[in-house]
Amino acid sequence: xxxPYLPDTPPAAITAAIADPVLHPDWGWRWWLGLxxxxxxxxxxxxxxxxxxxxGVGVWGVDSSNIWGFALANYVWWIGIGNAGTLISxxxxxxxxxxxxxxxxxxxxMTLFAAAIAGLMPILHLGRPWLFxxxxxxxxxxxxMPQWRSPLIWDFFAxxxxxxxxxxxxxxxxxxxxxxxxxxxxxxxxxxxxxxLAMGWRNSARHWRVWQDYYGxxxxxxxxxxVSVHSVVGMDFAAGLMPGWAETIFPPYFVxxxxxxxxxxxxxxxxxxxxxLRIPHLITDAHFDVMARVLLFCALVMTLSYATEWFYAWYxxxxxxRFLTHTQFFGPYAPFYWTMLACNCLIPQLFWLRALRRSxxxxxxxxxxxxxxxxxxxxxxxxxxxxxGHLPSxxxxxxxxxxxxxxxxxxxxxxxxxxxxxxRWVPAASIHEVKERIHEATP
Amino acid sequence: MxxxxxxxxxxxxxxxxxxxxxxxxxxxxAWMVVMRSDYVTGRNETxxxxxxxxxxxxxxxxxxxxxxxxxxxxxxxxxxxxPTETCMTCxxxxxxxxxxxxxxxxxxxSGTRLNWNRVHDLPDYVYFxxxxxxxxxxxxxxxxxxxxxxxxxxxxxxxxxxxCLSCHRAPGKNLSPRxxxxxxxxxxxxxxxxxxALLAEYGIDTSGLTDCSACHR
Numbered sequence: 001x002x003x004p005y006l007p008d009t010p011p012a013a014i015t016a017a018i019a020d021p022v023l024h025p026d027w028g029w030r031w032w033l034g035l036x037x038x039x040x041x042x043x044x045x046x047x048x049x050x051x052x053x054x055x056g057v058g059v060w061g062v063d064s065s066n067i068w069g070f071a072l073a074n075y076v077w078w079i080g081i082g083n084a085g086t087l088i089s090x091x092x093x094x095x096x097x098x099x100x101x102x103x104x105x106x107x108x109x110m111t112l113f114a115a116a117i118a119g120l121m122p123i124l125h126l127g128r129p130w131l132f133x134x135x136x137x138x139x140x141x142x143x144x145m146p147q148w149r150s151p152l153i154w155d156f157f158a159x160x161x162x163x164x165x166x167x168x169x170x171x172x173x174x175x176x177x178x179x180x181x182x183x184x185x186x187x188x189x190x191x192x193x194x195x196x197l198a199m200g201w202r203n204s205a206r207h208w209r210v211w212q213d214y215y216g217x218x219x220x221x222x223x224x225x226x227v228s229v230h231s232v233v234g235m236d237f238a239a240g241l242m243p244g245w246a247e248t249i250f251p252p253y254f255v256x257x258x259x260x261x262x263x264x265x266x267x268x269x270x271x272x273x274x275x276x277l278r279i280p281h282l283i284t285d286a287h288f289d290v291m292a293r294v295l296l297f298c299a300l301v302m303t304l305s306y307a308t309e310w311f312y313a314w315y316x317x318x319x320x321x322r323f324l325t326h327t328q329f330f331g332p333y334a335p336f337y338w339t340m341l342a343c344n345c346l347i348p349q350l351f352w353l354r355a356l357r358r359s360x361x362x363x364x365x366x367x368x369x370x371x372x373x374x375x376x377x378x379x380x381x382x383x384x385x386x387x388x389g390h391l392p393s394x395x396x397x398x399x400x401x402x403x404x405x406x407x408x409x410x411x412x413x414x415x416x417x418x419x420x421x422x423x424r425w426v427p428a429a430s431i432h433e434v435k436e437r438i439h440e441a442t443p
Numbered sequence: 444m445x446x447x448x449x450x451x452x453x454x455x456x457x458x459x460x461x462x463x464x465x466x467x468x469x470x471x472x473a474w475m476v477v478m479r480s481d482y483v484t485g486r487n488e489t490x491x492x493x494x495x496x497x498x499x500x501x502x503x504x505x506x507x508x509x510x511x512x513x514x515x516x517x518x519x520x521x522x523x524x525x526p527t528e529t530c531m532t533c534x535x536x537x538x539x540x541x542x543x544x545x546x547x548x549x550x551x552x553s554g555t556r557l558n559w560n561r562v563h564d565l566p567d568y569v570y571f572x573x574x575x576x577x578x579x580x581x582x583x584x585x586x587x588x589x590x591x592x593x594x595x596x597x598x599x600x601x602x603x604x605x606x607c608l609s610c611h612r613a614p615g616k617n618l619s620p621r622x623x624x625x626x627x628x629x630x631x632x633x634x635x636x637x638x639x640a641l642l643a644e645y646g647i648d649t650s651g652l653t654d655c656s657a658c659h660r
Contacts, residue, residue: 138475140481140605141601142603142605142607143603143605191447
């Protein structure tokens, strides 16, 4: 066996290793505990949303200066996490990075769940969220179309198309695996459910040819979407005439930031799945090694992006930009900014050491820190600018309330709840693709 | 191994896939129809009034000018609902014993006003102004319909924002010459040239007509 990413097992054993946890669940108390905790946090999210709808956005720490708070930071963070799944699936598929096979399925699920949560956040932050459908162009009785010059409308389309694409891509990739589950299912009910999802897949050569053409074409469509969705998020800021926002670097800077936090989340999930499904032969140390390299590369690009911002603040000699950069380092939010720089730029440099790249605890801890750092980056982009805007009389610090934290914690709980259900009903890795890779690697 | 699905399953799936498209599209389409229906817009509904007042009789049949009763229409945002005294200028002499007019006489004697019910009710966030529309050449009947035909008054226009904007975006053809502004019947079929001429005559600058703040503040 030549590949470090593949197990030395016969193909049938792969099917059993991935399909059995779904068909013959033996999860024990850990699964139920996880489901319970996630469910409780999800309930917290629902309560916080109910309270928000009942009382209005004033329950958050937002005010007329800090018009954007946690909701928008959460939105940017979640959509960033949602970026990596499609990146792994589409870009790595097209560039024939074989190691994606065993992590692509849950990475795509991550994309789907994270993008769905992200899509919720801007709706929640609307003053009248029940009118969010006004973002859609439809022949309304007002005779109005949305404001096409607004990035918020581009955002609506970027997220909507990204969500639809992620769902279809994820389902297409899982189609042959649903057929495997159908064939292995013992009860009539499971046969019916997975049989319906498999859409009559018969494993014929013609099916495979059509499937591969379709999947490849979808992947080619997906790569521009990955770039567009977070570029547009960047433009939400860049089109606003605020210090620290109106920068042309924002779209690429946001795309890299998104891949960074998304890959960090994939690492966390990969560690969890490896432990939960007992599949260290499928998600190997070599996987963590290569993902750590991606993270290291992203860390360098992020550092370069921050440095570019500082450079242009000095080079432009624009007083507000210089003031903002000074505030970043020495202002009221400075401790968070320094923490962010440590998490996003400094600590990932440890990945230069091969031993640390292959140590699961080290990779896991650094990945979590990167996610914390990226979340800090999102909230700081919003709060540093808005709390120190053009009008000194409007200066006010953003201080989150209980309901801000409740929504953030709740959305994390909802994310993990979806994963606890996913692991129970859907094969967590791509059975057919791992088998294909094994077949290729076998001389 | 036995077949999991019956031969019908393919047809059922195909129907379901079609429904997946048809149901959302149909729901949206149905909702759009409902929102434009008379039921939602209140169009063509004759509102119950304290007195069965006939606009047809008072305008087309006996020829009273709109402004005799709606006296503030040229100067103010509100056209004005006439006080009982206005009714009594005639009805202290005419039909003085008519049962139909009993509430008017009662109001006259007791000094409590008649509670007319609004027929054209715009949302509170719309700041409609009657005087500016008349000064711009919009005749009463352009919005209120052929009042000269109405025994009981009803709303003819849907009063949706779409309807307001249909005129604000291209007002020319909806304008009327000064002489016919208060006619009880609309003048039919103006050509585009006439519309242009009327825009020039009234000196209307169409550039700001679709600004949000033209109607909302």
